[in-house]
Amino acid sequence: MTLQENYKRYEDWKFRSSAYEMALSIINIDKLTVAPPAGAAYRDERAAYLAGELFAIQTDPTILPILAELKTDADPVIRREAELYEREILKIHVIPKEEYVAFEEAMSASYNAWLEAKKNADYAVFEPHLKGMIEWKKKLYGWRNSSLPLYDQMLDDFEPGTTTAFYDRFFSRVKERLVPLIHRVVNAEPAEEAFLYQYCPASLQKQWTTDVLLPLLGFDPSWGYQNETEHPFTSWTCENDCRTTTKYLEHNVTSSIFSTIHEVGHAWYEHNIDPRYDGTILSFGVSSGMHESQSRFCENYLGRSRAFWEAAYPSLRKQFPDQFGSVSLDAFVRAVNASKPSLIRTEADELTYPLHILIRYEIEKGLFSGSIDPADLESVWNEKYREYLGVTPSNAAEGILQDVHWADGSFGYFPTYALGSAFAAQFFRKMNEEMDVDEALRSGNYTSCIAWLKDRVQTYGAFLSADEIMQKATGSPFDPDCYLDYLEEKYSALYHL
Numbered sequence: 001m002t003l004q005e006n007y008k009r010y011e012d013w014k015f016r017s018s019a020y021e022m023a024l025s026i027i028n029i030d031k032l033t034v035a036p037p038a039g040a041a042y043r044d045e046r047a048a049y050l051a052g053e054l055f056a057i058q059t060d061p062t063i064l065p066i067l068a069e070l071k072t073d074a075d076p077v078i079r080r081e082a083e084l085y086e087r088e089i090l091k092i093h094v095i096p097k098e099e100y101v102a103f104e105e106a107m108s109a110s111y112n113a114w115l116e117a118k119k120n121a122d123y124a125v126f127e128p129h130l131k132g133m134i135e136w137k138k139k140l141y142g143w144r145n146s147s148l149p150l151y152d153q154m155l156d157d158f159e160p161g162t163t164t165a166f167y168d169r170f171f172s173r174v175k176e177r178l179v180p181l182i183h184r185v186v187n188a189e190p191a192e193e194a195f196l197y198q199y200c201p202a203s204l205q206k207q208w209t210t211d212v213l214l215p216l217l218g219f220d221p222s223w224g225y226q227n228e229t230e231h232p233f234t235s236w237t238c239e240n241d242c243r244t245t246t247k248y249l250e251h252n253v254t255s256s257i258f259s260t261i262h263e264v265g266h267a268w269y270e271h272n273i274d275p276r277y278d279g280t281i282l283s284f285g286v287s288s289g290m291h292e293s294q295s296r297f298c299e300n301y302l303g304r305s306r307a308f309w310e311a312a313y314p315s316l317r318k319q320f321p322d323q324f325g326s327v328s329l330d331a332f333v334r335a336v337n338a339s340k341p342s343l344i345r346t347e348a349d350e351l352t353y354p355l356h357i358l359i360r361y362e363i364e365k366g367l368f369s370g371s372i373d374p375a376d377l378e379s380v381w382n383e384k385y386r387e388y389l390g391v392t393p394s395n396a397a398e399g400i401l402q403d404v405h406w407a408d409g410s411f412g413y414f415p416t417y418a419l420g421s422a423f424a425a426q427f428f429r430k431m432n433e434e435m436d437v438d439e440a441l442r443s444g445n446y447t448s449c450i451a452w453l454k455d456r457v458q459t460y461g462a463f464l465s466a467d468e469i470m471q472k473a474t475g476s477p478f479d480p481d482c483y484l485d486y487l488e489e490k491y492s493a494l495y496h497l
């Protein structure tokens with residue numbers, strides 16, 4: 001085949017793949033938001049069929065030799081694309097298509113079971129599916145025939161280049177510095193925060209989010225749309241179609257506010273990727289950790305700052321005068337940053353959050369190295385919460401059933417949340433050196449912070465690796481102590497330690 005023919009085939013292959021990816025993404029968003037549950041089985045079966053068709057396109061045996069050739073192309077964008085496509089295809093091309101489709105079906109059934117189990121706080125409904133997902137993952141990774149340990153392969157899928165050894169070092173540093181700090185905070189004068197849990201009708205929360213928060217975040221309806229779901233997430237198909245979700249809790253008004261800021265942070269990342277990468281593997285964030293760094297940057301480093309609330313609090317107070325009329329700005333900001341050991345990861349404060357991740361990391365590592373028996377999962381979960389955070393779930397919904405990740409077999413994802421928070425600290429330090437972040441937030445100019453992120457991080461998509469982005473944006477390699485310094489400084493000041 002001539003070079004021209006190769007390019008043509010390659011372009012055609014990318015287009016067909018992205019068309020199926022788009023269809024599956026929209027079907028999945030629909031499933032997780034508005035689709036009536038009784039139709040799940042019919043839909044899931046057909047979605048699994050479509051996933052099988054996509055799989056067949058992606059693993060087309062004629063594409064690997066073309067990619068091998070394109071890896072030496074004169075254009076660096078094509079070289080990077082070919083390298084990443086090859087990496088992904090080599091992971092799956094050995095799996096028989098029927099096995100792949102059967103896994104997709106099992107995954108949908110597992111999600112449906114998780115949803116029901118969580119609603120009724122009944123782990124028994126989900127347990128066989130969870131065990132099934134663990135077995136499925138072992139089987140699917142077995143096909144790859146890699147010499148790497150199983151859990152290292154999983155970690156690498158979400159954060160290329162990371163291993164158990166890397167995260168062991170990271171988490172041991174986190175533990176070394178945060179556990180004593182958390183003990184000091186627990187023994188300090190607690191922050192007043194009961195007013196955050198007053199009744200605020202969901203309809204009024206939604207109105208404020210739509211009229212005030214989303215415009216303040218610059219989330220524009222021409223390229224973004226927000227929906228509601230059980231477990232907030234963000235999904236996208238291209239630069240100009242980014243979907244976020246949230247969940248309104250009537251006795252926890254800030255839950256949906258921070259989940260919205262978080263998810264819109266993910267959406268901004270996807271929206272800001274260089275549009276010439278649309279429809280290719282470069283149009284996705286480079287890694288899960290980098291994605292979480294952007295969302296957690298928005299949620300915590302910007303969204304929990306006093307300067308942000310100087311702009312946003314007056315209108316929230318107006319929306320809920322009975323609840324917040326007598327609460328000062330300072331009291332509100334202190335409350336949304338209050339730290340105390342808790343049960344639910346997504347509601348956890350910035351300081352204790354990494355311990356929620358550490359627990360999941362240790363469980364996943366144990367599960368796939370064989371030191372934890374899947375039959376003991378719930379008791380191991382509860383025991384680790386008692387050990388690290390001193391709390392015990394009163395039921396499975398606030399324990400092992402709280403997260404969606406294991407229901408769809410995403411083992412190895414959790415550690416990227418902590419890593420992303422740590423990446424974000426390093427970006428935050430640099431951003432503050434280069435612009436007046438507080439002044440921008442105070443004046444309602446949130447999007448100028450996003451513009452900095454776009455320029456330094458987001459525009460590259462997957463063209464640069466996470467390490468390269470970190471080095472280019474901050475001038476140094478990743479350093480977890482930057483994150484631990486930030487937390488120590490912030491919480492020492494907040495609790496007058």
Ligand code: ZN
Pocket residue numbers: 262266292295
């Ligand atoms: Zn996220």
